[in-house]
Amino acid sequence: MLTNIDKRQMLVTTLALAALIVPQVAVAQTKERSGKEVVEAACGNCHVKGENGAPKIGDQKAWSNLSKRGLSGLTDSALAGIRKMPPHGANLTLTDTEIKRGISYMVNQSGGNWIEPASRTAKPVPRTGQQIVDAQCVKCHEKGTGGAPKIGDRDAWIPRLKSGLDSLVQSAVNGHGGMPPRGGAANLSDAELKDAITYMVNKGRVPESTAK
Numbered sequence: 415m416l417t418n419i420d421k422r423q424m425l426v427t428t429l430a431l432a433a434l435i436v437p438q439v440a441v442a443q444t445k446e447r448s449g450k451e452v453v454e455a456a457c458g459n460c461h462v463k464g465e466n467g468a469p470k471i472g473d474q475k476a477w478s479n480l481s482k483r484g485l486s487g488l489t490d491s492a493l494a495g496i497r498k499m500p501p502h503g504a505n506l507t508l509t510d511t512e513i514k515r516g517i518s519y520m521v522n523q524s525g526g527n528w529i530e531p532a533s534r535t536a537k538p539v540p541r542t543g544q545q546i547v548d549a550q551c552v553k554c555h556e557k558g559t560g561g562a563p564k565i566g567d568r569d570a571w572i573p574r575l576k577s578g579l580d581s582l583v584q585s586a587v588n589g590h591g592g593m594p595p596r597g598g599a600a601n602l603s604d605a606e607l608k609d610a611i612t613y614m615v616n617k618g619r620v621p622e623s624t625a626k
């Protein structure tokens with residue numbers, strides 16, 4: 415039988431443990447590790463030396479055969495475990511995305527060319543205006559496709575700035591005519607759109623080093 419004092423002591427201990435555990439979980443979720451970090455922390459223990467027949471990192475033949483099954487196929491067996499490969503690489507603090515990154519990293523260290531999956535929980539690193547324009551907006555704004563104001567063409571941009579930059583950003587958010595909402599890249603934030611627009615308006619006007 416537990417006395418009341420015992421029960422109270424247990425409650426205190428439980429609360430203290432919860433306080434210790436909760437912040438760590440929160441940290442683990444907000445800061446997901448890169449493929450390299452995952453492999454160094456978990457997978458490398460076996461996959462560097464090929465422990466128990468683990469495909470070695472750098473073994474092009476082994477990994478090119480494995481990679482034919484694709485990321486989802488390999489992830490399934492890494493999550494569930496297979497023969498001497500422990501479930502989750504024996505590390506339960508890893509998210510599924512981190513496992514996928516670890517696999518991609520090992521494939522890439524072994525002659526592959528996979529893109530490490532982006533996180534669904536962590537915020538992506540904001541891209542600069544120039545990176546966004548080069549990746550997306552150039553598709554139309556380079557040549558003025560469909561009447562898009564050309565990059566660096568001040569005569570085309572200035573009249574559109576009459577109601578201010580913020581309203582121009584809103585216009586790009588919503589899209590109109592041949593301009594698709596968010597320039598066709600739904601994952602761009604308002605701030606990123608603003609940087610991209612600023613870059614297109616200013617291109618060629620100020621030195622690259624100070625251009626936004």
Ligand code: HEC
Pocket residue numbers: 452453456457458459460461465466467468469480487488489491492496497498499500502503504505508513516517
């Ligand atoms: C305790 C050792 C060990 C650790 C730690 C480990 N692995 Fe493995 N892994 C193995 C072994 C052994 C195999 C070979 C299994 C087989 O085919 O018999 C393997 C195979 C694999 C395969 C191929 C699976 C298949 O379907 O053939 C993948 C992918 C993989 N590991 C990913 C990972 C990832 C990602 C991590 C880190 C998160 C990791 N492993 C951590 C031992 C380990």
Ligand code: HEC
Pocket residue numbers: 546547550551552553554555559560561562563574582583585586590591592593594596597598599602607610611
């Ligand atoms: C599929 C082609 C296309 C892509 C991609 C595109 N735009 Fe446009 N954009 C247009 C066209 C066409 C217009 C002119 C629309 C009009 O005023 O009728 C335009 C106009 C704009 C305007 C002016 C809006 C206004 O109210 O005057 C802004 C700002 C703009 N785009 C920003 C961007 C940004 C930032 C990107 C990249 C993230 C981008 N666009 C990608 C076609 C495109």
